[in-house]
Amino acid sequence: MSPREAANAQRLDLIAAADWYRLKLGWSVTFDAAHRRLVLRTGDAVDAVALPDWLAAPVVQDLERNLQAGPVCIDSTKTWWNVLTGPCPRAHADISPKLRSRRVHAIPRGGQVVVPHPLDSCHWRRAPEPGNPLSPWATVIAAANRAVHNSH
Numbered sequence: 001m002s003p004r005e006a007a008n009a010q011r012l013d014l015i016a017a018a019d020w021y022r023l024k025l026g027w028s029v030t031f032d033a034a035h036r037r038l039v040l041r042t043g044d045a046v047d048a049v050a051l052p053d054w055l056a057a058p059v060v061q062d063l064e065r066n067l068q069a070g071p072v073c074i075d076s077t078k079t080w081w082n083v084l085t086g087p088c089p090r091a092h093a094d095i096s097p098k099l100r101s102r103r104v105h106a107i108p109r110g111g112q113v114v115v116p117h118p119l120d121s122c123h124w125r126r127a128p129e130p131g132n133p134l135s136p137w138a139t140v141i142a143a144a145n146r147a148v149h150n151s152h
Contacts, residue, residue, distance in 0.1 A: 014038060017117045024130045029115060038117065040084075043109030047088045049140050050105040050113075055147055056081035060125060062143040063135055070135035071128040073115055081125060082113050085137040099141070102148050 021029035028041040063069035071084040116123035
């Protein structure tokens, strides 16, 4: 396969993956051709909380223990995790100063999160599956607060 054919195959695969997210999960995911990546727009069906890796691992473990864990993706540097959540109940997500000081961020409505291909197991801590719910926003924030409190 020539490099051009390989690039075209990759492009078609990413377009199909964006379609899968939209059709199977109802997520607003598009293919960003300029950067060859999948981008999720937040604020409709999905919101997201970005956590540094050292804090994300105990947060996700807490969510798993309480059967509240949904999809979690890890960035390409493996230093940031995005916990995908149900919609934030308020127009503006409030992150406490204590969490902000630990570099916890809410992805604002209308913001963007780069998501891996659905089959990219290296960058999914927990991959999304049709029919599986997202973690509730407030539950993720509560788990982050517990993890910060327990890290002292």
